[in-house]
Amino acid sequence: MDLRLSPEDERFRDEVRAWLETRLGGDFRDLRGTGGPGHEHEVVEGRMAWERELGAAGWIGLGWPAPSGRGASLWRQVIFQEEYARARAPGRLGHIGEHLLGATLAALGTPEQKERFLPPIARGEELWCQGSSEPGAGSDLAGVTTRADLAGDAWAIRGQKIWTSHAHLADYCFVLARTDPAERRHAGLSYLLVPMRQPGVTVRPIRNLTGSAEFCEVFFDGARAARENVVGAPGEGWKVAMATLAFERGASTLGQQIGFASELDAIVAAARARDADRDPEVCRRIADAWIGLRVMRAFALRVLSHGAQGELPPAGLGAKLYWSTWHRRLGELAMDVLGPDAEILRAPPCALAPLQETFLFSRADTIYAGSSEIQRNIIATRALGLPR
């Protein structure tokens, strides 16, 4: 047991910190604290410029294996995420391209696909969105009905995707589509790389209960993707999609916790300012939230330290269920601390103060990226070996 980072890794931390301080002190000063869950609509142009700044400095694709990326260790990816969050650097528009599609391509793409798609992602120039969920295929992803049919040198895509973050900004979408109508469920699906700026693609934002529009619906009506833009073999898309899902967890969790910590700080400050801490029950709930944050950090370090040596341990399957439940409870606590002011908006109809945003947006945490019910199913079958 040794919970210290190596001196080289600590030096890497200094390097990241210094870079962020310099850049976020200059032209990008106003971007601090913008973007991220619940704020994806903020200063989009500025954040796109920031993506290119990150790319030019070589910070995108840190964890991709060389030569596509820098092949940084898991700990260095964690350090980058932590410092990024600590500096309150803007929420990443390039997250899906870098951490989901990029990581998937770096592992499973053809040399030509890597050559074509990874460099623009690494430069922060091309943005991606994810076309997995459908109105009829949420938790049951194998129920996708979007069709892709080969017509000459291209796939023609027809169907509807939903909950697609950044679809209105993205240059490309990775789409899970049915390419073999004779097959059912997990078979006959393919993982296609589809340009978004073409006829036959319609994007419609979905206004969520916070009042903002993080997600979109995407309608494909004969949109085209080049024949070679399939990751893995045609019909093998399920395996590729599962690999992408695995990349969705990982180094970003510790960075996320730094954001949680600053939300908790705001709650502590609000409790003091309003004397809400005269109520021992409120104090204990805040203490519980603080304990939960410590738990999350220890849990992430333990899982990642095993992960750094190869496979993520089964314990890691519990991470999403834990943090999403914790975060939802934090939002409820925040409202109780604010008292009657919890109800008062900054402006009609839906300009939310940050803690109101936490409260409302955290309802999504236990739904997206595998609902809590699905997480429990996964734990029951994969970690505990219970029968289906």
Add this chain to the structure above:
Amino acid sequence: MRFAFTDEQEEIRRQVRRAIADGGGVTAARRAMEDGAGIDRALWRRLGTELGLAGLAIPDVHGGAGLGWIEIVAVIEALGADLACVPFLSSACLATAAILEAGTPEQHAALLPAMARGASTATLAWLEASGDPSPDAIEATAHADPDGGFVLRGTKRFVLDGHSADLLLVAVRAEGGAVALHAVPAATPGVRRARLPTMDGTRAQAEIILEDVRVPASSRLGGGGWHPIARAIAKARVALAAEQVGGAQACLDFSVAYAKVRQQFGRPIGSFQAIQHTLADMFVQVETARSIAYHAAWEAEHAPDIEVTSAATAAYCADAFLACAADAIQVHGGIGFTWEHDAQLYFKRARAGRTLLGSTTAHRDTVARSLGLGLARAHTDGTR
């Protein structure tokens, strides 16, 4: 960065597990509970003396293994899994830490070697009738004796393994109102002790009455004060938390095993989502509790102050164990409610742990105070 035990630490743990299994596992704990001894002496001989657990954290110059809190956590998790009825927490963790924290080098040399050999066990007598873990609640007294020693008076309660320990470390209010700790052999005239009837029969507690107990000046450990005692208790809380992780894991394991074989409606109950989701929640509790307990072990070994860490860890792991033990009964249904089934032993052990080294409520208040919250009393050194 390595968040895992070394091969050597895993090996100690394997040996401990084997020894407990050879000694009868939970069945032996039940026997110790039912025969009224409250201690499995044969198992303690094997673990404490032969495998060296009695002196695990005692420096090798005093005959111990010279290891630390990471090893303690590794070992006690295994003890907790089978509810081993041995004075490891009371003597090898709590009392050993108290002597190391409070005592002088001479006192270490005088007291620790017999404990390291397993020839003597010790415990910390700190709480009194109020059960309040704060030093403010200490009413027992030490008065200077004209012949140079001290006279101790008062009643200690909830003393872990207090009925069987050879050496009692008694927290008293000394001259000037400060707290002091005295090492008192249990056989000293004037010491009366009685085992308390505890709901958790696998872990004994005693009441200790001190009636004009005359002790030499050398019985006072170090220069006195509450802080060394507080540090020892904080470390012992980490050990208790890890023991609870072991207990919670056992509850999960036997519940999963049962859910795979118990058939209702023509299917194993483990195929029903209602049961699966309960077990999945237990899994998350166990793995998160384990993570914070291991992290706290590292801090107990390396951080200068672990008061808040240990309070946070203690509160979390105590809750997790009780939740898992309660769910274990529920998953088992009727059979889980019987005296015969082991689920009740874990449930009661889990309940007891929530108030053993300070309550989970007090632990949360400690955390809240560290965040600058509340009108709770100011941090105290116990001096009046």
